[in-house]
Amino acid sequence: MEGMSIIVKKVTQLMVGIIFMFGIYIILHGHLSPGGGFAGGVLIAGAFILLILAFGSSSLKLKKEVAGSSNTESIGILMVVVMAVMAMLFGAKVFFFNFLPKGEAGELLSAGVIPLYNIFIGIEVAGAILTIFLALIIFKEESSK
């Protein structure tokens, strides 16, 4: 897939870093400000999509990226389920129990398990949406060959 004009490439180079950082900010501050795992994950995936659209890349490289993104996605969701079961093992013997200390409300490291869930759900959502987009782009390229 060929990239776009030089202007778009330059603007993308400037913006992608900011979008990516903003996505991470949204995930980490999920329990403090609006947004959370879902919004942040989609933002991170959006940053990658912008990169691929602007610079374009051969389907060979994309195939490796799809394998990578679907693996990160599986690992992300696996960690969420493992943490839920871990809560069961030594929390109050209950599925999805918030076993970490709640900390002081309003601080970054508060709300026990919720930031961890936010991070792993963010990874999983970013991987899933990137996989969907890459699968579409690879199919468009492969079938037009």
Next chain:
Amino acid sequence: MTVYLLCFVLFLVGLYGLITRRNLIKIIISKSITEFSVFLILVLIGYIDQGLAPIVDPGTSHQVYVDPLPQAMVLTAIVIGLATTAMLMAIAIRLYRKYKTFDIREIKNLRG
């Protein structure tokens, strides 16, 4: 009361699109329109007058907040809608590659 009725009109417009449109992409668009109207009805249900957005300011005490439960439900439903839209787009592009058309009736008689 009128807001809910307008939402239901939007739902009916989406339903009309689902039934009558023959273009694959337009059917996906009308599916999304039905989703938008149901999400709006759910959030309207949870709205409370003079309620604050559900972010608690640790200092203040005893504020009236909007109901967070419908918002959590709608957030989940939005991502479910994205999931089905993504798979429908995958099928639409694949059918286009095979039949060179998005029209569902032409695809039916090009079954060969």
Next chain:
Amino acid sequence: MELTISIILVFMIIGSIFALHAKDLLSAIINMGFVGFGLVICFLLLKAPDLAMVQLVIETVTLVVMVAVVLDSSRREIAVSFDRRSLLNMAVGFLAFACLFYFFMKAIENLDPLGMHTLRMADSYVNGAVEKTGSINLVTGVLFDFRAYDTMGEAVILYTAALGTLTLLRIKGKK
């Protein structure tokens, strides 16, 4: 409040009717985007910033995916021929929608009007939620602690969608 949302809703209805009757697929998709972003404004007016953010970002990604699919295809839509039979269908359809609308109006007549919502189950999600979950954002508190099981199901659905898209778009299905 109710007036502003009704006005936005009227524009959304007009936008969606345009989306369905657009001649060119790309303008149909842009109309859908317009309706989606109208929804974002409604969420902001209804004090749901979480939802506005998620809907905004997901709407953008959906538009990018749809345009990527539609861009290099023939964007002309086959003109719908208005013969007598389709007018009859239109009339029957309109009648059916009218009674659906009437039943909906009868159903929601004596429910709480907009803004008069009382809390029962959600009461413990709001009062004292900060102590129980530690999270200031009540929606995240509901999503990731009170009903974390739903959110896990939600993430599994997105995982299934990604897996399904990979399965549907592989080049050769059978050996």
Next chain:
Amino acid sequence: MDALIPLFIVIPLISAFLIMILGKLVKGFHRYFAPLTLLVLLAMTIIVFANLGGSSLQYTVGGWGLEKGIPVGIFMVLDAFSVLMLCIINLLGFIALFYSFSYIAKYTAESNYYSLFCLIIAGMNGVVLSGDLFNLCVFLEVSVIASYALVAFGVGKTELEASYKYQILGSLGFMLILLAVGLIYWKTKTLNIADIRQVFEAGYSKPYYIFVQVLLIAGFGLKAAIIPFHAWLPDAHSSAPSPISAMLSGVLIKAVGIYVIIRLFFNMFVFSYEIALVLTSLGAISMVVGSLLAIVQWDLKRLLAYSSISQIGYVLMAFGMGILLLLRGNNEAAAVLAIGGGIYHMINHAVFKGLLFLNAGSIEHRLDTRNLKEMGGLSTAMPITSTTSFMGSMSISGIPPFNGFFSKLIIIVAAINGKFYLLATLAVVVSIITLAYFLKFQRFAFFNKSAGEALSKIREVPFPMSFSMIVLATLCLALSLLAIPSVSELILRPAIDVLMQSDLYSTTIIGI
């Protein structure tokens, strides 16, 4: 025993994700890990079934139980009725997965297949175990979205089109269900099924109540393919790989469609006469129209798909009659018979419809055709497939020694006791029509003299496929023991009691 309940969902989920991660690294990992997980699930189901004994367990997810008498968190409920559903899901899941051990060699991307299969099982277990309305919708969507991808697994033209139609109708159904959940939350301010019943018992306005129930019937009718909403079923079930269509027809439309309708209309809503009438008539119409459409089919799997619609009509009619009889109040025994017949026929239909789809898969595996005209004379070439398919056909059309006969008999006897003579005659007539089109299937597929082309090269199907068919065939015979009063008292009666005394359901949950 309590800790087992969440494991029913966690084990298939973890196995689905591990299969995708390790599927590429360890050669053939997915081919052995998926059947292993389903075997573990089957063992857990048997343990739970053995020592549940009619009591109902509830599990508070996240530790959020009751606060000021109002259920706050998500409750998982395991009672006698959902245990039976768990048995169907995990038993048929294991057999279909074991069957696809060699069937799936024809397709590419095997690890995707096994991962999606585990996700369907996880979704259905989630639906059957959930006591919370929105949670039920989320896990319903997990299993349904996984089945969208599996219907179009061999990415041919017809499969893609069938999956497209299935997805559009499925997501429309989900939107109707979500609208109904919104309206229920609007009135009752809670999502817990038992709590909703409490609020509804306190009183409700008639038009609101009917509108919400009609929305739910339409939404779950789309998932269960009842007659006016069945458009997607014949295409989806005939174009899916055979073990998947066995799972779809045998279990998915029951666990995700009929089970939820029954659970909501018995345990959540207060019975109302109009809705019971609607349910009974929808069941009767599905029964008749499904079988009439099935006779004219020449594609084997479409014939089986239409016969699924007709048999589901039986189940729905039986439950509708049960509600009508409970509302009349004078004839308790007939109501017990009707509901028991419905549950019994649901279990039987899962077994023999799964068996028949696996037979169709074996024929397709060897002959690569689904058209009855091109088959013929297979009884000598494929003995195991023909005998098991004969047993399956006889039990679906209700011939005495097999289980189909007893469950249809119970439904017809209940109809006669309850003075529904029209429904009883319809049930008998449809049973005869079912016998007609299954004899047509047997004659054209197995006993008709084929056109003499190379019949000798057709050998029997490999071991995993034939073993699964034999297990299901023996189950067709074994399940007829369930009709014996003493055995049914032990197994079916607790499930009937759960449905009949619906206030029992809410008191165990909320403990009031």
